Amino acid sequence: MKSISDLGDLRGKKVLLRSDLNVPLDGSRITDDGRVRASVPTIQELTKAGARVVVVAHLGRPKGEPEAKYSLEPVVSRLSELLGQDVKFASDTVGDSAREVVESLGNGDVALLENLRFNAGETSKDDAERREFAQQLADLADVFVSDGFGVVHRKQASVYDVAELLPSAMGGLVQAEVDVLQRLTDEPQRPYAVVLGGAKVADKLAVIENLMKTADRLLIGGGMVFTFLKAEGHEVGKSLLDDEQLETVKGYIAKAKETGVEIVLPVDVVVAPEFAADKGSEVVAVDAIPADQMGLDIGPESAKLYASKLTDCKTVFWNGPMGAFEMEPFAAGTKAVAQALVEATENGALTVVGGGDSAAAVRQLGFADEQFGHISTGGGASLEYLEGKNLPGIEVLG
Numbered sequence: 001m002k003s004i005s006d007l008g009d010l011r012g013k014k015v016l017l018r019s020d021l022n023v024p025l026d027g028s029r030i031t032d033d034g035r036v037r038a039s040v041p042t043i044q045e046l047t048k049a050g051a052r053v054v055v056v057a058h059l060g061r062p063k064g065e066p067e068a069k070y071s072l073e074p075v076v077s078r079l080s081e082l083l084g085q086d087v088k089f090a091s092d093t094v095g096d097s098a099r100e101v102v103e104s105l106g107n108g109d110v111a112l113l114e115n116l117r118f119n120a121g122e123t124s125k126d127d128a129e130r131r132e133f134a135q136q137l138a139d140l141a142d143v144f145v146s147d148g149f150g151v152v153h154r155k156q157a158s159v160y161d162v163a164e165l166l167p168s169a170m171g172g173l174v175q176a177e178v179d180v181l182q183r184l185t186d187e188p189q190r191p192y193a194v195v196l197g198g199a200k201v202a203d204k205l206a207v208i209e210n211l212m213k214t215a216d217r218l219l220i221g222g223g224m225v226f227t228f229l230k231a232e233g234h235e236v237g238k239s240l241l242d243d244e245q246l247e248t249v250k251g252y253i254a255k256a257k258e259t260g261v262e263i264v265l266p267v268d269v270v271v272a273p274e275f276a277a278d279k280g281s282e283v284v285a286v287d288a289i290p291a292d293q294m295g296l297d298i299g300p301e302s303a304k305l306y307a308s309k310l311t312d313c314k315t316v317f318w319n320g321p322m323g324a325f326e327m328e329p330f331a332a333g334t335k336a337v338a339q340a341l342v343e344a345t346e347n348g349a350l351t352v353v354g355g356g357d358s359a360a361a362v363r364q365l366g367f368a369d370e371q372f373g374h375i376s377t378g379g380g381a382s383l384e385y386l387e388g389k390n391l392p393g394i395e396v397l398g
Contacts, residue, residue, distance in 0.1 A: 001397045002169040004045060007143050011050030012107055016141035016166065017043065018158050020148035020173075020377050021057035021075050021112075024360070028074045032360050034369065035150070036075060038377050040082045042147045042171035043110060047083075052105040054141055055079075055112045056093065056158050057148065064120030072115050079112065087112050093119055094136035102140050122157045134161030147171025150355070150378035152393030153385075159393040170397050173377065178394065180352055180374045181385045189314035189350065190216055195306070195337055197222030197320030198357065201245045204320070206387040208252060212261050217313075219264040219306050221298050221322035221333060228253070228265055234286050237271065238294040264309050268299030270323065270330055277327035296330040297323025303336035310340040311347075317386070319354030319379055325361045338362045342371045355379030 004010075019039040024031045039055075046053045060070040073089060080087045088111040090101040101111045116122045121133025134157040138144070144166040146152065151159050152174065162168075170178075194215045196204050201224040211218065220228050223240035230236050231249040256263045265286070271293035272281040283299045284290070298306065303322075310316055318341060322333035338361070341351040351372050353359055356379030362372070369375050376382050385391060 001394070003175060004042075004049075004145060004169050004171065007145075007167060007169050009049075010046065010143070013051055013143060014102060014105070014141040015046050015051040015053050016137060016144045016162065017046065017053055017055050017171065018144070018146050018148045018151070018162070019043075019055050019057045020150040021055075021072060021079075022059050022150060023075065025059075025069075025074060030074060030078055032363055033078055034359055034363065034375065035377050036078050037082060038173055039079075039147065042145065042173055043083060045172060046145070047085075047108045047110060050107040052102075052107060053110045054102055054105070055087075055110065056116055056137065057112070058117045058122070058151070059115050060117070062115060062117045064117065064123070066114075066118045070115050070117070072112060076112055079110075083110060085110065090114055094133070094140070098140065116158050123154075124157070130157045131161050133157045134165060137162050138165040141166060144168040145171045146393060146397060147173045148393075149174050149177040149376070149381055151381070152378070152391045153381040153389070155392045160396050163393070163396040168397055170394070174394070176374070177376060177378065177381070180350075180376070181382060183350060184315065184317055184352060184386065185214065188214065191313045192315040193217040193219060193310055193313045193317075195219040195221070195310075195316065195318040195320075197224065197322050197334075199223040199240060201227045201242045201249060204383070205245065205248060207383050210386060210388050212252065212256060212259065215261060217262040217264060217309055218256070219309060219337075221266065221306070221337070222320050224320075225266060225298070226295055228263070229286055232265070235289060235291070236295065237289040237291050239271075239289065240294070262309075264306065266298040266302035267305060268301045269295040270297040270299055270333070271295050272329070275324065277329055281329045296327075298333035300332065303333050306333075307336055307340040310337075310344050313344055314349050316341055316344055316349060316351045317354060318352065318358055319356070319383060321357050321361045325365065331365060334361050335365045338365060338367050342367065345371060345373055349373070352376060352382075354382045
């Protein structure tokens with residue numbers, strides 16, 4: 001695949017840069033700017049080359065038309081601060097404002113266009129509609145750089161179709177993400193542990209099945225763990241439970257025993273009568289979950305167990321928190337896993353935090369990005385790669 005250097009002299013050229021600026025907002029305030037910070041190195045590489053950089057991105061899930069709450073305008077000031085230069089903003093993506101802003105750029109200037117998903121063509125399943133929008137985007141630039149790893153698993157206009165219409169290359173962020181994923185799948189250093197959390201087993205079925213071929217240990221937490229506990233014969237009270245996947249999970253447990261893959265489940269959990277921080281909580285053994293309580297975190301003994309299973313690892317991939325970390329009574333399990341990854345990193349392990357809620361959790365709990373080997377900007381893309389799926393936005397770059 002081509003890198004930016006393969007595009008030749010970019011001085012004076014307009015570069016359409018697909019970034020991932022899908023940040024969480026509280027009104028107009030960015031609550032986690034990790035993706036904005038991750039986009040900066042590639043933008044700076046292009047500006048130093050004298051390119052006229054036209055950044056495109058999405059935010060949230062608008063339905064193909066403008067919605068004020070999904071505007072990218074709040075990102076402009078933060079991106080300007082991080083770049084140390086003013087970023088121009090267009091109030092549309094391929095309309096009059098976009099064309100005027102792009103034409104006003106000088107060498108080394110940067111513009112951000114409004115949310116791509118305000119246009120139905122961006123995510124359309126109709127190839128012709130998507131292609132038409134991609135052509136409008138391509139008309140704004142001379143070359144295309146793909147640097148939004150969080151969307152490379154999507155066949156969308158700004159990810160896939162534009163790359164077929166313009167000379168294209170991957171940006172530094174996508175290159176770094178792919179390099180890390182290859183290290184996770186191509187002869188990883190062992191022991192290799194995968195920590196999976198999140199709400200539903202169904203979201204992780206394919207990745208569990210594929211990782212059982214390569215990982216030495218699977219540590220399960222989050223809401224999905226209660227389907228595993230139920231599969232082992234435990235009652236789980238009002239905890240999240242995916243009844244439809246019970247037989248599948250039983251099959252995974254049996255297969256793991258046959259192949260020598262260690263599946264690590266909690267020995268205790270933190271329960272509460274409902275999903276709330278102020279209703280009282282207690283720690284119970286996994287075989288003593290009350291019928292009127294729900295599990296919302298792994299317990300303290302489980303946290304110690306999980307940490308002990310990570311200390312000797314040379315490779316760790318983590319996707320999904322261990323509990324409802326947003327609420328203080330249910331954050332300890334996720335914090336313990338994060339701390340174990342920090343210590344493993346210090347001991348020379350490759351530790352990868354797989355984007356999404358996991359990335360938000362480590363930052364909210366006070367950890368710095370630099371304490372881990374790699375924090376991915378694309379949890380969904382990472383999981384699909386680890387499932388063994390192709391990533392259309394990577395394949396199209398050649």
